[in-house]
Amino acid sequence: xxxxxxxxxxxxxxxxxxxxxxxxxxxxxxxxxxxxxxxxxxxxxxxxxxxxxxxxxxxxxxxxxxxxxxxxxxxxxxxxxxxxxxxxxxxxxxxxxxxxxxxxxxxxxxxxxxxxxxxxxxxxxxxxxxxxxxxxxxxxxxxxxxxxxxxxxxxxxxxxxxxxxxxxxxxxxxxxxxxxxxxxxxxxxxxxxxxxxxxxxxxxxxxxxxxxxxxxxxxxxxxxxxxxxxxxxxxxxxxxxxxxxxxxxxxxxxxxxxxxxxxxxxxxxxxxxxxxxxxxxxxxxxxxxxxxxxxxxxxxxxxxxxxxxxxxxxxxxxxxxxxxxxxxxxxxxxxxxxxxxxxxxxxxxxxxxxxxxxxxxxxxxxxxxxxxxxxxxxxxxxxxxxxxxxxxxxxxxxxxxxxxxxxxxxxxxxxxxxxxxxxxxxxxxxxxxxxxxxxxxxxxxxxxxxxxxxxxxxxxxxxxxxxxxxxxxxxxxxxxxxxxxxxxxxxxxxxxxxxxxxxxxx
Numbered sequence: 001x002x003x004x005x006x007x008x009x010x011x012x013x014x015x016x017x018x019x020x021x022x023x024x025x026x027x028x029x030x031x032x033x034x035x036x037x038x039x040x041x042x043x044x045x046x047x048x049x050x051x052x053x054x055x056x057x058x059x060x061x062x063x064x065x066x067x068x069x070x071x072x073x074x075x076x077x078x079x080x081x082x083x084x085x086x087x088x089x090x091x092x093x094x095x096x097x098x099x100x101x102x103x104x105x106x107x108x109x110x111x112x113x114x115x116x117x118x119x120x121x122x123x124x125x126x127x128x129x130x131x132x133x134x135x136x137x138x139x140x141x142x143x144x145x146x147x148x149x150x151x152x153x154x155x156x157x158x159x160x161x162x163x164x165x166x167x168x169x170x171x172x173x174x175x176x177x178x179x180x181x182x183x184x185x186x187x188x189x190x191x192x193x194x195x196x197x198x199x200x201x202x203x204x205x206x207x208x209x210x211x212x213x214x215x216x217x218x219x220x221x222x223x224x225x226x227x228x229x230x231x232x233x234x235x236x237x238x239x240x241x242x243x244x245x246x247x248x249x250x251x252x253x254x255x256x257x258x259x260x261x262x263x264x265x266x267x268x269x270x271x272x273x274x275x276x277x278x279x280x281x282x283x284x285x286x287x288x289x290x291x292x293x294x295x296x297x298x299x300x301x302x303x304x305x306x307x308x309x310x311x312x313x314x315x316x317x318x319x320x321x322x323x324x325x326x327x328x329x330x331x332x333x334x335x336x337x338x339x340x341x342x343x344x345x346x347x348x349x350x351x352x353x354x355x356x357x358x359x360x361x362x363x364x365x366x367x368x369x370x371x372x373x374x375x376x377x378x379x380x381x382x383x384x385x386x387x388x389x390x391x392x393x394x395x396x397x398x399x400x401x402x403x404x405x406x407x408x409x410x411x412x413x414x415x416x417x418x419x420x421x422x423x424x425x426x427x428x429x430x431x432x433x434x435x436x437x438x439x440x441x442x443x444x445x446x447x448x449x450x451x452x453x454x455x456x457x458x459x460x461x462x463x464x465x466x467x468x469x470x471x472x473x474x475x476x477x478x479x480x481x482x483x484x485x486x487x488x489x490x491x492x493x494x495x496x497x498x499x500x501x502x503x504x505x506x
Contacts, residue, residue, distance in 0.1 A: 001028035003064075004194050005050075005163060010061035012045055012054060017397070019045045020059070021218045027163070027211075032185060032195045034205045034226070036234055037215035038437040040395060040407035043198045044088075046215070047165050051085040052078040065163070082162030086152045088171060088435075094141030099123035101140050102155045126154040130184055146177030153184065164188065165196045170204060171435050182208050200437045202231040214238055239439040247470035248442065250449045254473060255286035257324070258457040259340070259426050264318035266299075266306045266481075276302045276313060278481040284426060284457035289448060291472035292461045293497050299481040300461045301345060304428045308342035309335035322425070336365065339425035343415050345434060345461070351415040354404030358396060359385040361403050361414050366421045388417035392447060409440025416447055427451060430461045445471060465494045477501050 005027040012020040020042045027033045035043050048054050050063060052072035063070045065081055072078045075085075092101050099120050108119045123136035132150045140148060149169060156164055166185075170178040178201075185195055185208060199205055205212060209226040214237035221237050266277035277299045284290050294300045305312035307320065309332035319326050322338060329335050335342070344350040352361050362385040363370055370380050385399035392413045396406055403414055412432060419427060429448065433441045448471065452458055462468050468475050475492050477485040477500030485500030 001030055003027070004029040004066060005196075006062075006064040007046070007050065008062050008064070010046060010049055010059060010063075012042075012049055012059040019218050020049070022220075023061070023215065023218070024220050025213055026223070027194060027196060030189060030192055030194055031210040032189055032197060032208055034209035034212045035196060035198050035215065036200075036202070036205060036212055036238055038238055038407075038409070038439040040217075040410070041215040041238070041437075042218040043215055044167055045218075047085055047167060047196070047198065050078070051075055051083055051165065053085075079159050082160055083165070084156040084159055084161045084163070085165040086149075086156060086167065086169065088168040090145075090148050090152055092140045092148055092151060095139060097137045097139055098127065098134060098143075098151055098154075099136035101151055102126060102136075102158050104155075106158060122158070123154070126157055127151075129157060130154045131180065144177075146173050146180070149173065149177070149181060150184070161193060163194045163196065165198075167198045168200065168435065169197065170199065170201060178204065200435065202234050202438070205234065206231060216240060235438050238437065246438065246442065246466075248446045248449055250452070252287060252289075252452065252473055254288045255455070257283055257285050258322065259284045260319075260321040260324075261307060262319045262321065264303065264307070264320075265316065266302055266313035267315040269312070269314045276481050277306060279318075280478070280481070280483045282476050282483060282486075284459055286455050286457055287452050288474065289452050289458045289460060289472045291468035291475035292459060292478060293465060293468055293475055293501055294478035295501050296463075298478040298501065300478055301430055302481075303478070304342055304430055304459070304461060307335075308332065308340060308428060311342070336422055336424075339423070340428070341365075341419035341422055341424035341426065342428045343419055343430060343432060345431035347411055347415050351418075352403050352411060354402075356403060357400045358389065358394065358403055358406075358414055359399040362388055362399070362417045362421060365418050366423075369421070384421060385417075388421065392417055393443060407436075407440070409436040409443065412436060412440070412444060413447070416444070420451070424456065426457045426459070428459045428461070431463065432460065433462070433464075433467065441467075465497055468492075468497070469494065477503075479503050 003026055007025040010020050010023040023046055037043050049059050052075045055073045056071035102123050103119055107114050108122060109115045120136045127134060130150045130153050132147055169181055182204060188195060206229055212226050212229060213223045214221045216238060260283045262281050264277055264280045268274040268276050280303060292300050302312050306316055309329055310316055311332060320329055327338050329338060348354060359382055363381045367376055370376050382399060389399055394410050394413045403411060433444050448458060460471060469492055473489050475487050476483055477497055479501055484503040487496055
């Protein structure tokens with residue numbers, strides 16, 4: 001196959017940070033080319049250079065597309081050549097219809113008037129091509145994330161895409177939606193569309209890619225033929241070392257019971273009569289890491305949020321006991337006061353203030369510890385954030401760095417720092433490694449282990465069964481809001497947990 005895209009000597013610098021250094025990328029016509037690397041390796045930055053998000057003149061190096069040198073001044077310039085990027089955060093307008101989103105900025109009409117019949121007809125044909133059986137006039141906000149991802153691809157196809165770039169396309173999808181999306185990409189490859197995919201899910205990379213390029217610290221490390229390529233080999237290139245064990249070693253020291261949840265029942269706040277958590281009971285002990293497994297919609301997050309100061313749900317009943325005594329936790333303030341912390345699965349929406357710096361984010365949940373007579377001691381706040389930046393290895397020039405500019409793994413460390421600063425006895429970590437790479441995951445696992453070693457009781461919610469098996473001392477399984485099984489580290493297997501997770505109500 002001949003080269004469709006060539007990027008040579010690409011160097012991109014931000015104030016105080018060299019994000020890309022002499023990067024080279026060659027993509028052949030009609031292939032699926034994966035780009036892998038740890039958070040902060042430069043993957044997304046490279047694609048933003050290619051697509052014109054960072055225009056020509058803001059970087060050094062050359063881009064050649066279809067044999068011609070290109071100097072894209074904007075996203076519209078790259079799209080005119082058939083290069084379309086779909087970002088991890090989908091760029092759809094929820095109140096507009098599917099058809100309106102597909103042709104937004106590329107409307108079908110003449111003499112200044114939109115031809116709605118043509119718009120909806122062409123949108124319907126594109127939806128059929130991506131395998132989405134929805135009416136084109138359906139508002140996008142009525143669709144799930146998986147279907148919205150397909151709308152984005154239909155939107156790209158409407159622009160006569162030749163090179164489709166997908167940044168973490170399956171990060172927020174369940175297994176079924178992910179499988180459908182990967183099959184669609186295979187179909188596009190057969191139709192002659194070249195794809196570049198950025199993904200942390202290495203199993204998907206080895207399953208779908210023809211070629212893999214690995215970036216590390218803003219540099220091209222190697223480009224490999226995907227045939228016969230293993231996840232372990234990719235990991236070695238990404239982190240620069242062998243990861244014989246994906247989980248740090250741990251010698252648990254488990255003590256007395258810290259928290260017990262009994263007969264916990266939660267109703268949906270939006271659907272009258274629907275029980276989301278159904279008479280669930282579980283316990284956590286000092287120095288113990290406990291897992292909570294369950295399929296999408298099982299009620300894991302709803303259980304965690306309802307326990308954390310009734311952040312979710314209504315008509316909540318049941319008891320929470322700490323050190324054997326019942327406690328009343330009716331607000332987030334109550335939860336924090338009783339030594340319970342909850343790190344949300346959606347760090348960008350609920351866990352962090354992305355336009356604020358690291359210092360303000362770290363101190364946000366524990367300002368009372370830094371205040372005197374109603375005023376926050378800014379020197380103490382700075383020293384606290386600096387200590388967590390050092391202890392958790394948060395990669396940023398200073399604690400005044402804007403949190404939204406950090407990589408996913410470093411943002412997750414800031415979330416952990418915020419809640420560790422409250423000095424909780426119980427930490428509930430909801431999808432603590434979602435959207436971050438294997439190297440950063442290892443660092444997060446190390447932090448979790450250290451928290452348990454300090455005597456904290458830790459509850460880890462994860463969609464990845466290998467993660468729970470490698471990290472936890474005990475694992476509960478949840479199905480349709482009910483605790484359906486419990487297994488120790490020695491007993492637990494993926495097969496056993498899946499049996500529990502798919503167990504129907506008795």
